[in-house]
């Protein structure tokens with residue numbers, strides 16, 4: 020279907036979209052220039068207003084810049100004779116008629132959903148392949164002629180071209196080739212928790228990111244202000260995916276790791292599997308509460324002391340009452356301490372005034388209270404009764420002092436307790452982060468200031484101010500509402516954009532949370548995330564067969580059932596878009612032999628010569644693996660290569676000596692040498708797996724080997740001197 024006239028006609032349509040895009044860009048740039056030309060003069064209100072509009076225009080220009088590639092990628096032809104073009108964004112002509120439909124709009128849905136069985140009035144789906152602004156190919160799915168298309172891939176040519184492309188260090192969007200089963204997940208309702216289980220390469224990450232973009236489009240007013248939180252397994256992974264959402268025109272997503280949930284801390288240590296499992300239990304919610312309560316203590320006996328020659332007593336009964344009253348405020352420990360101290364000082368002041376024969380409302384009352392506040396015995400005893408403490412100190416003490424751990428966490432076995440003990444000087448691990456998070460919530464900041472209240476007060480003030488600006492100037496009418504303008508004001512005052520501010524505010528409440536590689540999360544990590552999204556609107560993607568953390572899960576319902584109840588929905592993805600069939604079958608065979616709970620998986624494509632197994636003599640396998648990577652680099656001008664080994668540090672000197680040979684034309688490194696844990700979620704054109712049997716027998720064995728074997732998009736090379744694990748030949 021690519022005769023010249025048809026081709027020309029489509030090229031003309033594409034030209035028109037770019038013309039319109041250029042026009043929009045120009046208009047916005049003009050507006051931006053006008054705002055900037057106004058310069059830094061005028062009242063502070065005028066300046067803020069101008070800054071706010073400038074930032075908004077800049078954002079919109081950036082958005083329009085980001086849709087340059089594959090602006091339009093599809094067309095739908097209906098039985099009615101109508102046709103509709105589908106692209107990255109929606110465009111209208113001068114008369115405000117839609118000429119290009121945003122891929123996320125309901126009108127674009129048939130582009131991804133229509134089949135010969137269920138055509139939705141579509142007789143032809145056309146894929147437009149472009150390079151820069153030029154049409155390079157047309158591919159048609161004729162739906163009214165096709166039957167029996169179950170399992171068929173939509174736009175197979177376009178899809179295969181996308182899958183065969185060499186990889187870079189950044190993931191790309193898949194907007195033009197989203198498949199039906201993926202689209203259904205992307206467009207699922209916002210409410211509830213959607214869990215997507217799928218084997219390696221089934222597009223879980225891609226789907227999760229496109230779903231975030233879809234939700235921001237379909238529920239813009241709800242999500243724009245609260246934002247979306249994206250949780251990934253590592254910083255490397257977050258860097259790998261960081262271009263996808265901007266290329267879909269979305270920037271309101273905060274990405275982080277579990278370790279990054281507490282911005283000022285770094286998790287540098289690795290827990291033993293026993294410690295990781297022990298720290299993951301949800302029972303820590305109660306344990307931390309007990310640990311906090313242990314810092315609220317009634318003295319064993321009454322404590323007498325003397326003030327100005329008058330004998331006074333810190334009575335156990337008073338302390339006990341004051342503790343109970345302070346607890347009833349339901350404030351965090353460090354904040355409620357103020358109530359406790361105030362209450363105790365009031366009681367002691369009464370005692371003092373009575374002892375000195377003065378009225379309880381004497382003028383000396385406040386002086387007496389101050390004397391009591393600074394009395395060494397009173398200070399010591401009140402501190403002991405209600406100890407101000409930071410979250411870091413609370414958790415460090417728990418793991419350094421066996422009696423504290425035993426008191427707070429009686430559910431731990433002696434072996435687990437032993438595995439958790441460590442000196443206070445030790446660094447943090449990922450497993451500590453949710454415990455610290457819980458402690459921060461129960462303790463509050465140590466100086467007693469309420470960060471959350473301040474943030475909220477600040478935000479309300481911004482909105483009020485923005486409303487006044489809009490009312491007084493009328494400038495924003497129809498373009499921006501007060502809340503959006505308030506966000507801009509906050510930005511122009513150096514507060515950073517929404518994503519930035521949310522990322523630095525532990526108490527930020529998100530409208531939706533997307534979790535990738537979710538099988539790794541412990542119960543406590545889920546508890547931390549639930550706090551950040553009380554509406555429990557989640558997209559959760561992962562593969563239980565790839566779970567390598569001892570605190571991770573192999574059963575979604577068992578792990579998440581209590582948290583989401585009947586709002587938990589399970590979906591699955593079954594087509595592997597990454598790995599060539601032979602390699603995928605090998606990875607699955609090894610995983611099955613190792614007893615992993617693998618999901619059904621079929622590969623989308625075959626690639627000739629995609630598997631090589633090299634046996635070497637003992638001691639030579641690492642150098643053979645390195646040489647193989649070099650041979651691959653020399654034989655292909657582009658694409659990425661990884662060596663997956665338990666000993667990446669041994670290869671470092673070799674890599675330093677050969678760095679040039681792995682440098683791509685654009686100066687980027689093409690070779691990665693990493694452990695299986697470090698390549699989780701990533702993919703490379705060529706993967707060299709070094710000594711699979713050793714990977715299998717190490718800590719997280721089977722899952723790690725499954726991850727390693729399922730990373731390549733083109734070719735897998737296995738280098739070994741130890742015998743191969745079961746499942747390699749069958």
Ligand SMILES: Nc1ncnc2c1ncn2[C@@H]1O[C@H](COP(=O)(O)OP(=O)(O)OP(=O)(O)O)[C@@H](O)[C@H]1O
Pocket residue numbers: 178181182191192193196197198201217218219220221222223224225226562565596597699700701702729
């Ligand atoms: N519909 C599609 N069109 C084009 N490419 C796709 C499509 N679906 C997935 N892919 C590609 O397949 C590869 C694997 O996708 P992705 O990384 O999202 O898989 P995954 O399920 O998260 O894998 P893993 O569990 O191994 O982390 C990526 O390169 C992705 O772009």
